[in-house]
Every structure is written in structure tokens, then in C-alpha cells.
Amino acid sequence: MTADFLWREPARPSRGPKPALTLEQIADAAVAIADAEGLAAVSMQRVAADLGYTKMSLYRYLPGKAELVAAMVERALGEPPAIAGQAWRAGLTAWANALLTACVGHPWAQEATTGSRPVGPHELGWTEQALRVLPEGLTGAERMDTVATLAGHVRMIAGQASPGGEPEVELEASMARAMAEHADRYPAVAEAIADIAANGGADDAFSFGLERILDGLEVLIRSR
Amino acid sequence: MTADFLWREPARPSRGPKPALTLEQIADAAVAIADAEGLAAVSMQRVAADLGYTKMSLYRYLPGKAELVAAMVERALGEPPAIAGQAWRAGLTAWANALLTACVGHPWAQEATTGSRPVGPHELGWTEQALRVLPEGLTGAERMDTVATLAGHVRMIAGQASPGGEPEVELEASMARAMAEHADRYPAVAEAIADIAANGGADDAFSFGLERILDGLEVLIRSR
DNA sequence: TATTTTCTGTGTACGGTAGACACGGTTTGA
DNA sequence: TCAAACCGTGTCTACCGTACACAGAAAATA
Numbered sequence: 001m002t003a004d005f006l007w008r009e010p011a012r013p014s015r016g017p018k019p020a021l022t023l024e025q026i027a028d029a030a031v032a033i034a035d036a037e038g039l040a041a042v043s044m045q046r047v048a049a050d051l052g053y054t055k056m057s058l059y060r061y062l063p064g065k066a067e068l069v070a071a072m073v074e075r076a077l078g079e080p081p082a083i084a085g086q087a088w089r090a091g092l093t094a095w096a097n098a099l100l101t102a103c104v105g106h107p108w109a110q111e112a113t114t115g116s117r118p119v120g121p122h123e124l125g126w127t128e129q130a131l132r133v134l135p136e137g138l139t140g141a142e143r144m145d146t147v148a149t150l151a152g153h154v155r156m157i158a159g160q161a162s163p164g165g166e167p168e169v170e171l172e173a174s175m176a177r178a179m180a181e182h183a184d185r186y187p188a189v190a191e192a193i194a195d196i197a198a199n200g201g202a203d204d205a206f207s208f209g210l211e212r213i214l215d216g217l218e219v220l221i222r223s224r
Numbered sequence: 225m226t227a228d229f230l231w232r233e234p235a236r237p238s239r240g241p242k243p244a245l246t247l248e249q250i251a252d253a254a255v256a257i258a259d260a261e262g263l264a265a266v267s268m269q270r271v272a273a274d275l276g277y278t279k280m281s282l283y284r285y286l287p288g289k290a291e292l293v294a295a296m297v298e299r300a301l302g303e304p305p306a307i308a309g310q311a312w313r314a315g316l317t318a319w320a321n322a323l324l325t326a327c328v329g330h331p332w333a334q335e336a337t338t339g340s341r342p343v344g345p346h347e348l349g350w351t352e353q354a355l356r357v358l359p360e361g362l363t364g365a366e367r368m369d370t371v372a373t374l375a376g377h378v379r380m381i382a383g384q385a386s387p388g389g390e391p392e393v394e395l396e397a398s399m400a401r402a403m404a405e406h407a408d409r410y411p412a413v414a415e416a417i418a419d420i421a422a423n424g425g426a427d428d429a430f431s432f433g434l435e436r437i438l439d440g441l442e443v444l445i446r447s448r
Numbered sequence: 449t450a451t452t453t454t455c456t457g458t459g460t461a462c463g464g465t466a467g468a469c470a471c472g473g474t475t476t477g478a
Numbered sequence: 479t480c481a482a483a484c485c486g487t488g489t490c491t492a493c494c495g496t497a498c499a500c501a502g503a504a505a506a507t508a
Contacts, residue, residue: 016484017474057486114335114383119402124410131412140419141427149433152380159338178343186348188355195364203365209373216440240455241503281457
């Protein structure tokens with residue numbers, strides 16, 4: 001994949017007919033399809049049809065489908081929140097919540113960001129904002145690893161969210177379904193599920209993990 | 225997808241010719257392809273050809289490709305390590321390391337486990353083992369969320385590993401590539417990367433995040 | 449042993465995908 | 479005026495997952 005595709009300016013040439021579409025229009029149409037019907041429903045044919053053109057016309061704007069998906073991710077992520085100046089813990093909490101909001105609004109982003117891929121301006125912007133709020137005393141590697149850990153947690157939660165629903169932990173429901181007949185083989189899981197059910201089933205896995213990570217980070221920061 | 229596909233026994237009927245293949249053979253062939261060339265290279269045609277059969281014969285063993293992928297994941301995960309009896313911190317560390325080893329050996333597992341999907345016996349077994357080592361004083365929801373947070377961290381690290389390589393943090397390399405021309409827009413990222421380079425580039429993002437999560441968990445456990 | 453039943457693996461077919469390529473029409477600079 | 483550049487389209491190939499019918503093989507039954 002052309003890594004600089006997300007970075008270079010359009011630089012429209014002068015000759016020839018003016019393009020009828022823009023990259024943003026195409027990406028938006030694709031995002032709309034993915035939001036409504038999942039990433040699998042996004043095909044060149046479908047995106048072009050929704051825009052009223054043929055699929056081959058899209059190749060005038062995009063080298064291929066991989067670049068379309070990358071553009072979709074950039075479009076879905078959007079501008080990161082400005083958290084610089086806040087206390088590190090409050091800032092990172094706001095950052096993680098904003099990222100979670102962006103991710104659960106586009107459940108397909110999880111699938112679209114697996115594996116090695118080019119990093120776009122927005123994605124790097126999110127990292128930049130998180131790094132800015134981190135306090136002194138951490139090495140560069142530690143700062144980057146902190147952001148990666150937080151982002152990983154958000155991704156994990158967003159990946160469990162039911163498509164189009166709240167960021168509920170569907171994993172437990174899936175487990176409960178499978179465990180109905182095999183509870184004897186997994187006593188610890190059965191006990192945990194029973195305990196959750198006994199306590200009303202309310203569970204905020206996102207906040208729990210986030211607080212643990214931030215607590216651990218606080219231990220490190222205070223030791224410096 | 226048939227959720228009970230991974231759980232039911234083969235239950236071979238008596239009449240008719242004996243099957244020439246087994247589910248394990250098919251899954252192993254698919255895993256071998258995915259390990260070598262990625263999940264995208266796994267097609268019914270390719271798997272069947274590697275086994276010396278036609279693609280349609282696979283449908284005698286599997287309802288469809290989704291089930292093949294699920295079987296691949298179960299095969300790749302394997303049996304979880306027995307960590308019960310260890311101290312919780314040592315046990316979880318061993319558990320996370322074992323899971324990381326299983327994941328980096330099969331980078332495609334990241335891609336194959338996104339979104340809602342059936343949970344297999346092995347996957348549930350990993351959760352069971354982690355839950356068993358957790359100390360008293362945590363609610364069922366907290367125990368499940370802890371395991372999910374740890375698993376999410378492992379997945380994040382494994383997802384950044386270059387296919388076929390070590391669990392290095394390729395994200396930073398990708399960032400450095402993109403930042404070469406845009407360092408001015410991302411000063412905090414530039415500073416962190418420069419600091420990493422100045423310190424030899426050694427970075428163990430997995431251990432860093434794991435220690436932070438476990439530190440945070442320790443804070444919670446000691447407060448009970 | 450002869451027949452029937454049932455299962456296996458295969459061949460064919462269909463609709464879908466991404467993408468290569470050539471072509472006609474349009475727009476603009478020389 | 480004219481030629482170069484560019485846009486959108488139609489056609490084509492290769493591949494994907496999978497539905498379906500079919501011939502042959504094996505085991506249970508008569």
C-alpha cells in the first residue's frame with residue numbers, strides 16, 4: 001500500500017475535465033455503508049453505486065481498496081480532542097473516552113485497523129495529543145508504550161461492542177451462551193458469570209481496565 | 225455461524241465411505257497457509273489443493289469458511305498453560321507470556337478474532353485458567369474485566385508484531401517513516417521517537433504495559 | 449450374497465469481488 | 479485551432495464462497 005497516500009495533497013492538475021467526486025465524498029459514502037451494514041458490505045461496486053457512478057471511476061481517486069479503507073479509518077477517527085494542559089490523569093481519561101466514542105460509532109474500524117498499515121495524519125494526531133499530556137519523568141519509550149496500552153484497551157472494548165449498540169461487554173453473553181452446557185469444565189468462569197448475574201449484571205469493563213492502567217501508571221510516575 | 229460447531233463431537237455415522245480427511249487436518253493445513261502467507265491466502269480452493277482434494281469436499285466437514293477460521297483460531301490458541309496454584313502476579317505474567325507466544329506465532333489470529341464470533345473450548349480454557357489464579361476479594365465482573373484487559377494488551381502487542389518476526393513494536397517504525405516529513409506537526413511524537421533512538425531503540429512495550437496493568441491491579445487488591 | 453441405504457468426493461454453475469486496460473468525450477493550455 | 483491531458487465507462491480476467499446434482503463406494507439389511 002502506498003504509505004504516503006493519506007499525506008499528500010490532491011494537487012489537482014489543470015488540464016482535462018474537472019473531477020466529479022472528491023476523496024472525502026468517496027470515503028464518506030464508504031463510511032456510511034460500513035456504519036450501517038458492516039465493512040464486508042463496502043465494495044467498490046457498492047460505494048460507486050451509492051454515489052451514482054461506476055466502480056472504475058473510483059480508481060481515478062484511489063489506487064485500490066486498501067487505500068479506501070485507510071481513508072475510511074482516517075475519516076472515522078477524526079480530529080483528536082485537545083487535552084493539552086489538563087492534569088495527566090484527567091487528560092488521559094478524556095482522551096480514552098473520546099477514542100472509545102469514535103470507535104464504538106464505527107465498529108468496523110476495529111477490523112479495518114488490524115495488521116501492518118500506513119499511519120494517517122489523524123491517527124498520529126491522537127497519539128500526539130496523548131503524549132502531550134503525559135508528565136515529565138517518563139522516557140520516550142515509556143510514553144509511547146503508555147499510549148499504546150491505553151489505545152489497546154480502547155480497541156479491546158470497542159471490539160466487543162455489539163454493532164450499533166452500546167459498548168456492552170458482549171463477550172460475557174457469548175460465554176454464557178457457550179457455558180450453558182459446559183459449566184462443569186469451566187468452574188471459575190461459571191462462578192464469575194453467576195456472580196455477575198447475582199449483582200444485577202451491571203459492568204463497566206472499560207472504566208475498570210482504564211482505572212487499573214492509570215493506577216499502575218501513577219505508581220510508576222510517583223516512583224520517579 | 226453455528227455457535228456449537230466447535231463444541232459438538234464428530235459422531236461419525238456408520239454407513240457410507242469413511243471420510244478421507246479430518247477437521248484437524250483441514251484446520252492444520254489452513255493454519256500452515258495463514259502462518260506462511262497470511263489469512264488472506266486461506267481460501268477453500270487453496271486449503272483443499274494443499275490437501276490434494278477439491279474445495280467442495282471441505283464442505284463435508286465444515287459448514288462454511290467462517291467455521292474454518294474459527295477452527296483455525298482454536299487450533300492456534302491450543303491448550304492454556306496450567307498456572308493454578310501460583311501467586312496471582314506470577315501466574316498472570318506467565319499466562320500473558322504464554323498467550324503472547326501463541327499469538328505472535330500466528331499473527332493472523334488477530335484478524336481472525338475481530339467482531340462477534342463463537343467462543344471455542346480452548347479460548348474459554350484460557351479465560352478459565354486466568355480466572356483461577358486471581359485472588360479473593362474481587363467481584364465476578366472485576367475478575368472478568370481483569371482477564372479482558374490483559375488479553376486486550378496481549379492482542380494489541382501481537383497485532384503490532386511484524387508477520388513472521390519478533391513481537392517488536394512496528395508501530396513506532398511506521399510512525400517514524402511517516403514522521404520523517406511531518407515532524408513539525410507532531411512535536412511530542414518526534415521527541416519521543418528521538419528519545420527512543422537516543423537510548424538505543426530497545427523497548428519492551430509488552431512488559432511495560434503488563435507491569436502497569438498488574439501494578440494497578442495490585443493497588444486494587446491491596447485496598448480490599 | 450444381493451440389494452438398499454447412506455455417505456463421500458467431484459463437476460458444474462452462479463453471483464459476487466478487485467482490478468487491468470482500451471476507448472470516447474470533455475476540458476484546458478499552447 | 480489544436481493537441482495534450484484527464485475523466486468516466488464498458489469490457490475482460492481471475493478469483494472468491496457456495497448451492498446443487500451426480501456417480502461411486504461402503505456398510506447395513508434382506
